[in-house]
Amino acid sequence: MEVDRSEAIEEFTVSTSEELKAKVTGRNKKFLIGTDDDESIEAWKKSDTMFLNFGPQHPATHGTLRMLLELSGEKVVKLDPRPGYLHTGFEKLAEHHTFNQFIAVTDRMNYLSPLSNNVGFACAAEELLGIKIPPRAQYIRVIQAELSRIADHLVNIGTHALDLGAFTVFLYGFRQREFIYDLFEVSTGSRLTTSYTRIGGVMRDFPEGHEEQIAGFCKQFDIVYGEIEGLLNHNKIFQNRTQGIGKINAQDAINYGMTGPCLRASGVPYDIRKDEPYLNYDQLDFDVPVGTEGDVFERYLVRMEEMRQSIRIIEQCLAQMQKGPVKVDDHTIALPDKSKVYGSIEGLIHHFKLIMDHHGIDMPKGEIYHATEAPNGELGWFIVSNGEGVPYKVHVRGPSFVHFSMMPKLSEGGMVSDGVAILGSLNVIAGECDR
Numbered sequence: 001m002e003v004d005r006s007e008a009i010e011e012f013t014v015s016t017s018e019e020l021k022a023k024v025t026g027r028n029k030k031f032l033i034g035t036d037d038d039e040s041i042e043a044w045k046k047s048d049t050m051f052l053n054f055g056p057q058h059p060a061t062h063g064t065l066r067m068l069l070e071l072s073g074e075k076v077v078k079l080d081p082r083p084g085y086l087h088t089g090f091e092k093l094a095e096h097h098t099f100n101q102f103i104a105v106t107d108r109m110n111y112l113s114p115l116s117n118n119v120g121f122a123c124a125a126e127e128l129l130g131i132k133i134p135p136r137a138q139y140i141r142v143i144q145a146e147l148s149r150i151a152d153h154l155v156n157i158g159t160h161a162l163d164l165g166a167f168t169v170f171l172y173g174f175r176q177r178e179f180i181y182d183l184f185e186v187s188t189g190s191r192l193t194t195s196y197t198r199i200g201g202v203m204r205d206f207p208e209g210h211e212e213q214i215a216g217f218c219k220q221f222d223i224v225y226g227e228i229e230g231l232l233n234h235n236k237i238f239q240n241r242t243q244g245i246g247k248i249n250a251q252d253a254i255n256y257g258m259t260g261p262c263l264r265a266s267g268v269p270y271d272i273r274k275d276e277p278y279l280n281y282d283q284l285d286f287d288v289p290v291g292t293e294g295d296v297f298e299r300y301l302v303r304m305e306e307m308r309q310s311i312r313i314i315e316q317c318l319a320q321m322q323k324g325p326v327k328v329d330d331h332t333i334a335l336p337d338k339s340k341v342y343g344s345i346e347g348l349i350h351h352f353k354l355i356m357d358h359h360g361i362d363m364p365k366g367e368i369y370h371a372t373e374a375p376n377g378e379l380g381w382f383i384v385s386n387g388e389g390v391p392y393k394v395h396v397r398g399p400s401f402v403h404f405s406m407m408p409k410l411s412e413g414g415m416v417s418d419g420v421a422i423l424g425s426l427n428v429i430a431g432e433c434d435r
Contacts, residue, residue, distance in 0.1 A: 048072055052416075056085045060163045060420045064430030067407060067419070074415050079408045083401070086430035094394035098360030099125050099199050102391070107193035109396070110432040112155050113148035115184075116374045118197035123278055124370035124381035125199045128363060131328055137201040138280045139321035143214065144187070144196065145372075146310040146317075150221075151180045152375035152427075153303045160300070160424035161232060164241050169231050176224055179217055186210055199361060200334035201327025211318050218311050225308065232300070242297035246410040246422035249294055256409065257402045260377025261302040262426060266294030272373040284316050296425040333361050360389025376400055376427055400426075400433040 052069045055061030064086045070078040090109055094102050106121045107114035119141050126133065133141075158173030181191040187206055188194035196203050232238050248258070253266040263270060271288040273281040289305035291298035327334040331350040340347030353359045365387040371380040377399030384393035403426040410422045 049077055054416075054419060060423060062159075062430070065404065065423070065428060065433075067423075069416065069419070071416065074417075076411050076414055076416060076419065079411045079419070081404050081407045083404060083430070083433050085434070087434040088431065090431075090435045091394050091396060094391050096390065098354075098389050099363065099391065100354070100360065102394075103197055103199075104193070104195045107195055108431055109398070109435065110152070110374065110376065110379075110400070110429045111192065112429060113152040113375045114193055115144045115148040115196060116152075116372070116379065118195070119145050119279075120370070120372040120374060120379045121381050122197045122199055123372060124368055124383055125361075125363070127370050128366060128368040128383060128385060129199070129333065129361070130364075131200065131330070131333065133201050133328060134325045135280065136205070136321055136324040137326045139317045140202050140206065140326060141197065142279050142281065142284070143314050143317050144184075146313050147180050147183060147214075149310050149375045150307045151177045153307050154180075156375075156424070156427040157228065157232075157300065157303060160421075160427075161238070163420050163424050164238060166232065166235065166238060169228055172224060172228055172231070176221060183210075183214060183217060186213065198327060198334060200330065201325070205326045211321075214314065215318055218315055221307075221311060225304075229304065239297065241417075241421050242300060242425070243295060244293075245296045245414065245418050246299075246425060247293060247295045248406070248410060252409070253294060256406055258377070258406065259399050259402070260373070260375070261306060262299055262377065262403055262406075264289060265291035265298040265302045267292050272371055272378060276371070278370075278372060281313075283320070284313050286313050286316075296421045299425040362389065363387065363391075371397070374399065376403070376429065376432070379432075396432075396435055398432040398435060400428045400430075401435070404428045404433050 049070050049072050052071055054067040054069050056063050056066045061067070066082040066085060068080040068082060069076055088108065090105055093105050097105065103118055103121065106117035109117050122141075154173040154177045158170040158177075161167075161169035161173075184194055184196075185191045187210055188196040188203065190196075248256075248266055250267045253263050253268060258266070259270070267290060269288050269290045272278070273286075274288055286309045287305075289302045289309065291302055331340075331347065332353075335341075335354055336347040336350050341351045342348075354361065363385040365385055367382070367384045369380055369382045371378050373379075378397065379399060380397030382393075382395040382397070383391055386392040406426065407419070407423065410426075411419050414422075
């Protein structure tokens with residue numbers, strides 16, 4: 001079918017340039033920022049700034065974060081972070097699940113280190129119950145949490161480098177993360193959303209030979225660690241993109257509520273594992289890496305050293321842990337063994353109450369706030385119980401939400417390209433940010 005161009009050509013056949021200008025202005029007027037009146041159009045023409053949406057459809061925001069930028073050329077005049085693109089209602093879901101059922105929901109929050117979420121929630125519930133889990137269960141939880149920390153940092157460093165153009169580091173990091181997921185698959189039966197932790201312990205003990213597999217990973221990781229350092233630490237392009245960018249001093253970092261590697265990079269040696277120990281961290285020897293400059297580069301360096309310290313922790317756990325139970329010997333809290341379920345009426349009743357009738361654990365009335373040192377910072381769980389098996393209220397203090405709110409402070413006055421480096425250094429996980 002031949003297109004008739006005569007009508008389109010005739011539309012722009014005008015006698016004067018003023019008539020042509022009027023037609024074009026009338027057609028394009030609706031695309032200008034502001035209202036359709038002439039005054040707003042003239043004001044927009046005279047403005048020195050423009051607005052730009054950064055994400056969520058942008059590789060550096062990973063499809064889940066949005067920032068509204070006001071720019072003067074390439075300089076960021078104002079930044080407005082806009083979360084909410086992965087909102088899931090995790091906190092409200094807690095009111096409709098028993099405590100152990102909610103473990104599966106916590107997996108989906110920070111999906112780069114789900115076992116850390118499991119451990120944090122379980123520790124809070126156990127403090128409310130007033131119980132202490134067996135030593136072997138504590139060691140297993142610490143090992144899984146530190147493996148999760150390494151996996152989380154590897155993804156952050158790999159994707160951060162990829163956002164800045166360093167592709168090889170991304171491949172090195174993800175390969176090591178796959179090795180960690182192989183370990184999780186052996187110990188938990190799943191790779192990502194494991195649901196491995198239980199109130200009162202863990203789902204099951206390590207299988208035979210698994211401790212040797214973990215030790216083997218730790219031994220080879222040191223080689224790859226050195227290779228990642230070699231690719232980035234003295235890379236001039238990476239240094240120029242990260243050094244002196246997104247700086248924040250110690251006092252401002254504290255005032256804004258920063259925690260974890262981001263806080264320690266600014267010179268504050270606060271680590272919950274040291275300052276408010278939980279599980280058996282007080283029995284382990286490890287250092288807390290601390291920076292001085294508080295810029296993007298030092299946030300990277302702190303995470304790198306934290307992975308080395310996590311390997312130290314894991315190796316100590318493997319050397320110290322002894323055989324023993326992996327959950328409390330109270331069947332109103334932890335499921336009885338299958339032999340008791342099938343062989344005794346008491347075991348069957350406990351199994352039915354904990355699993356089948358949505359009764360769950362008989363929690364005492366009260367409220368508790370418990371925080372753990374997750375890979376991104378302080379992961380706090382505030383639980384309110386009315387004495388039933390389902391929480392009355394759960395609130396999560398997710399570090400990603402706090403750190404995403406820091407983007408205006410860290411980015412304003414810098415360049416658009418600096419925003420990519422800064423956002424990557426904060427490691428904002430949308431599931432934890434939006435909840």
